Amino acid sequence: MPRIANPSGSRSFGIAPLQITPKGLARTPDGGEIREGFLPKQMKARTLTEDHAFVLYGGARGPGKSFWLRWTLLWWLLKWFWQEGHRNVRVALFCETYVSLKDRQISKISAEFPRWLGEVKSTKADGLGFYIKEQFGGGAILLRNLDDPSKYQSAEFAGIAIDELTKNTFETFEILRGSLRWPGIHHRPFLAATNPGGIGHLWAKALFVDGSFTGFPQLLQRKDDFAFVKALPEDNPYLDAAYWDELNSLSEGLRRAWVNGDWDIFAGQVFTEWNPLEHICDPFKIPKHWIRRRCVDGGYAAPWCTLWLAEEPETGRIYVYREIYGSEVTDRRQAALVKKYSKGEAFKVSFGDPAMWAKKNVQGVVTSSADEYSRGGVALVPGDNNRINGKMKVHRALANLPDGKPGLIVFRTCANLIRTLPALPYDPIRVEDVDSKAEDHAYDALRYGFSEYVTKVAATAKDIAAQRRWERQQERLAQAFG
Numbered sequence: 187m188p189r190i191a192n193p194s195g196s197r198s199f200g201i202a203p204l205q206i207t208p209k210g211l212a213r214t215p216d217g218g219e220i221r222e223g224f225l226p227k228q229m230k231a232r233t234l235t236e237d238h239a240f241v242l243y244g245g246a247r248g249p250g251k252s253f254w255l256r257w258t259l260l261w262w263l264l265k266w267f268w269q270e271g272h273r274n275v276r277v278a279l280f281c282e283t284y285v286s287l288k289d290r291q292i293s294k295i296s297a298e299f300p301r302w303l304g305e306v307k308s309t310k311a312d313g314l315g316f317y318i319k320e321q322f323g324g325g326a327i328l329l330r331n332l333d334d335p336s337k338y339q340s341a342e343f344a345g346i347a348i349d350e351l352t353k354n355t356f357e358t359f360e361i362l363r364g365s366l367r368w369p370g371i372h373h374r375p376f377l378a379a380t381n382p383g384g385i386g387h388l389w390a391k392a393l394f395v396d397g398s399f400t401g402f403p404q405l406l407q408r409k410d411d412f413a414f415v416k417a418l419p420e421d422n423p424y425l426d427a428a429y430w431d432e433l434n435s436l437s438e439g440l441r442r443a444w445v446n447g448d449w450d451i452f453a454g455q456v457f458t459e460w461n462p463l464e465h466i467c468d469p470f471k472i473p474k475h476w477i478r479r480r481c482v483d484g485g486y487a488a489p490w491c492t493l494w495l496a497e498e499p500e501t502g503r504i505y506v507y508r509e510i511y512g513s514e515v516t517d518r519r520q521a522a523l524v525k526k527y528s529k530g531e532a533f534k535v536s537f538g539d540p541a542m543w544a545k546k547n548v549q550g551v552v553t554s555s556a557d558e559y560s561r562g563g564v565a566l567v568p569g570d571n572n573r574i575n576g577k578m579k580v581h582r583a584l585a586n587l588p589d590g591k592p593g594l595i596v597f598r599t600c601a602n603l604i605r606t607l608p609a610l611p612y613d614p615i616r617v618e619d620v621d622s623k624a625e626d627h628a629y630d631a632l633r634y635g636f637s638e639y640v641t642k643v644a645a646t647a648k649d650i651a652a653q654r655r656w657e658r659q660q661e662r663l664a665q666a667f668g
């Protein structure tokens with residue numbers, strides 16, 4: 187049982203999986219001992235940070251990964267002080283946005299870390315953090331978000347922890363590990379916690395889970411510095427049965443990822459950022475002033491799909507609030523159904539697959555699907571069929587808006603969009619595109635629905651550059667693994 191003795195000899199700082207309070211910490215009668223109350227798997231992961239530079243605790247939801255991050259950072263700060271005499275050391279704890287940082291870490295740190303040890307506050311010199319009192323070394327866990335990782339390029343930290351690693355690109359990982367430096371401290375740990383899935387799924391899986399460095403020659407010589415601890419539900423006895431019932435009721439793929447900690451399920455999937463807990467909502471009445479659009483991917487033998495989109499003007503968030511999905515329905519009947527379901531609603535615009543304007547001969551009459559829709563009272567305009575732009579817009583829409591909620595949310599009733607979007611794989615030849623042989627009808631309709639969003643969604647040059655970098659990274663990875 188490792189213990190760290192205070193050089194003064196008057197107190198000791200115990201690090202052990204000891205009796206734990208519900209908050210995960212306890213104080214001895216002499217007031218000098220903190221117990222982080224690690225569960226055995228958390229303890230194993232923490233121990234690995236002592237002889238590995240990069241440690242990922244990842245897999246299932248809920249085993250206590252975020253808990254492990256903050257307590258391990260605290261453990262390191264106190265160890266550096268008590269064992270080596272380092273004062274005022276800075277480590278950083280990152281989440282992808284401020285909102286996630288607040289929910290997953292700041293609120294928990296305030297509740298769990300003992301007041302006599304330090305406090306969460308903001309200082310002029312270092313900003314927001316948990317600041318340990320001088321008598322315990324004056325170290326700090328700086329609390330940061332990754333809205334713009336480039337701002338950490340010249341920062342210095344003795345240790346770094348990232349919560350939900352796979353929500354970040356490989357470039358972010360590179361920038362942050364470049365900031366791991368601190369005078370006199372030679373072992374500077376990088377800790378990460380995550381569930382599978384997200385834009386960083388592939389690179390994180392390659393480096394930590396598979397130990398495959400093919401696409402990362404710069405890291406090959408550091409292969410042995412990477413360690414992975416597979417997070418499993420049974421790691422955390424604090425989770426109640428209702429929680430697991432909820433997870434077990436998820437679709438097969440996500441259940442495997444979130445309950446079994448299975449990393450293979452997302453391999454090759456395009457929209458790995460899809461998270462049913464965030465991107466699906468219960469239906470509600472759309473307020474009158476919201477902007478409505480419709481979008482149609484036509485088809486007869488292959489399914490056709492119409493989606494109804496509503497934009498909340500205050501945030502720009504899009505809700506997909508209705509879908510029709512079916513096959514072997516004539517254009518005329520499709521139009522009648524779309525009209526029927528749209529009763530009493532006004533639409534800014536209705537987009538159709540440009541292929542719906544192709545002329546065809548129906549029983550001696552030259553017409554097109556768009557003509558038939560028009561005759562049926564549904565006037566369509568051709569949607570933007572630039573596939574890569576469309577995919578980029580869907581990625582951007584799935585990301586969070588400044589309020590911490592995604593820019594695209596789907597009503598639970600749109601079962602086919604919910605079923606097919608997260609399952610779409612990459613095209614094996616045009617590696618940056620969605621495989622058009624997959625069941626992509628609802629996705630295609632969705633892309634058309636974003637046709638107008640060139641200015642609103644595709645926003646800043648910085649975003650586009652980040653997206654390009656991400657696309658290139660996906661391409662490299664697809665080549666490396668293909």
Ligand SMILES: Nc1ncnc2c1ncn2[C@@H]1O[C@H](COP(=O)(O)OP(=O)(O)OP(=O)(O)O)[C@@H](O)[C@H]1O
Nearest residue numbers: 209210223224225246247248249250251252253424
């Ligand atoms: N060692 C521990 N002692 C006491 N409570 C713990 C411990 N580890 C985790 N918990 C509690 O269990 C719950 C889940 O922990 P946490 O949020 O860290 O899990 P997670 O693996 O990060 O979950 P997710 O996959 O949803 O991000 C939290 O309420 C946390 O406070």
Ligand SMILES: [Mg+2]
Nearest residue numbers: 251252290349
């Ligand atoms: Mg967590």
